[in-house]
Amino acid sequence: MQFYREEKKQLFGKHDLQQRLDEDIKETPQAADKMPSEKLAAHSNEMLAQEIVAEHVLSPLNLDTGGLYARQREIQIAECQGGGTVVVLDVHIPFQGHTALLHSAPRNRPRAAVYGETTESEVVLTFLTGQSPERLKQDIDGQVTLVREWVAAINSDIAVATRQIKEVVLSRLARRRRRLSQSGALLAALDIPIKKVPPTEALEIPIIRRPVAPQKVAHGSAGQDEWRLSRTVYEQIVDTIIRFAHALERRPLSAQGLIPDEPTLRDWMNFMLNANYEHESGEEIFVAGEAINGKGKTDILVRHQGRNAFIGECKFWKGEEEFNKAIDQLLGYLVWRDTKAAIILFIKNKNASAVIETADACIRRRQCKPATLSDQPARRRDYTLASPHDADQMISLALIPVVVTTPA
Template sequence: MLARTPVDALVDAIVDECAAAPVTVDHAGLWVETPELSHGREEPLVQLNLCVTVDGASSALGSRGVLSGAHIEGDKPGKWFLTAAQATNEEIAEAMADTERLGEFIEEFQGRLREAAAAANEEIQQHRADMREQVMAIVGARARRVRAVLAATDALGIPVAPRPGEQRIPLQPRRVTVAQLDAAVAAGREEWHLAEQIAEDITATIMSFTGALERLVRSASKLVGEDEETIRDFLLFILNANYQGAATGETFLGRGKTDILLRWRDRDAFIGECKFWHGPAKFTEAVDQLLGYTIWRDTRIALILFIRDRVDTTAVIDSAGACLAAHPRLLQVITPDEPTRRRDYLLHADGDQKRVIRLSLLPVVLPQDVGTNS
């Protein structure tokens, strides 16, 4: 492919496939919905929602405080909405009858939405430009080597047999260290963006820990009888090897003590809670407990779900996912790449519905070695 395809075209294709797509808002298609909120009342409450269709990396728009929530399925364009009012049917009808005032409100909403989309797209375009530069350096160097080899073999008359199919080489993400993060801050990078990198790196580390346990069944089986605190201490040991002791356990935060907290430059970069699976009711309690630890500035949390040896582990993970999908503070279910290893959800922050928290569900399976006695 490198020998036949122009490098620019190949790099553009990679960026289009892998990078976030620009946000596109269908302003002309704005519509109004009035869903009913409560039943069994003499005067049921309804919402007045202004709805728009958003295509592209719409989650970049959802964190800017302009919209109230979303309904998104996979990679399809999503419906985002702003709750303009919450009242009785009669009051909503009166508000909609005042067309001049409603029109002014819609115009103001669309103006704020355009500003938010422009700011989101500015970040997305910078991200795409950075990715293109990095990919160009890698692919360009590779293309030059391939073409040099082909030119040499042609000159020598040596036929080169092509492979019957493409060879896929998995990419390993580079680990983030505290020294690298501090250097990035000194160079002018924004701290909130780096804190997001920390959260992703910790999440990847926990997923690697899970993979190791699944491969080393005999070692993992020794943890089956341990409690949450003991396994959490194993995780803290692994995390602190990379983050120089910055990860702590049983730390007071919000309305309780969280199992895992990594604080960087006075930011709660990662808040995690470890729980064994004891059914949907206990799991929902664990979600509420984790949300209770957050303060309004926090944006990344994780629920690390330990699953002891079961006949159908996937059913347990699906049940946990269903509990989160039905949570009253849910904004969006993010389509997972590996649903048995990680699932992500966007929820309202406690006390501020315009702030969005990303919760990662990280299942950790503890298989029991059939050769051990328990």
């Protein structure tokens, strides 16, 4: 009995895992420096550090050997090897995690290579049949054990890097908290009263617009540069949308004239965002009006050098079926790695809570990671979805419910 191998099917060892982890160690702590002060004041350092690490650091692989199953099939043998067919056994091992890790090389490599294939959720090992079941089981057990060893070595490197990154992030957060505390003490010592209007009560239209500088990330599958918004800018944009939306909620009579339909909503949203943000070069960055992109036209779009960094859609709730179509529409646009997106869902129904929970369930059925818990689930919910173009490309999606009542 022998394990069936092809040179092109070797797993693990292709990419340097430590190089990727070193990049995370270098870049991730910067998220602590960019954390909005309001969020820093509202949550503990430990909670914020866990959130930053989960957002920016690779998650370990979860190999489900208990869910292992096998299928047999026939393959054609080349004429130079005698021709005909042989029966092979494909052993499937389910896993959860980033597929690229199955092609990575940890610092402590196991004793031997592994040959097989990967899908989005399984490792597939192939064996020739024809001898005793005992010998076949021995071969399978040996290869499965080897896969476990590689995964354990990879997860060990990730665990070490995660601990290092979390320690630095906690230190950065503590430093920022101290500086903010010192600044607060200084303001308290002044005779001039200083008051900040709560975000829920005011809508900011700044004198100087905030610059948006998309960050370049690794080349995409098509070999093109990809761009993404920093998490800080993404949070600012979503917060601006939320405040505008809640201003409409508080003033239903005025809102009726502003939001008669989705095109008008789109125009108002783009007006608000253009009033708050610009490209670092000073040029307009948000596209006003519908922008042709992918399979349709987006409502809100941030682009940089022809690549998308943020996509937003304004939708009225018209039932579960239509909302699922809206999600498909959003995913059908040409989005790329780490693209940030938002659905602004306007609800006119009396039972708004039930609508929000139904919309939440629609998105959860598609998400590939646990949803981020929110202190205010009626205000905002966050999800991570896989791009339909590449399962390894993640989309951060915010659901922003807006309840628009009809004035009496």
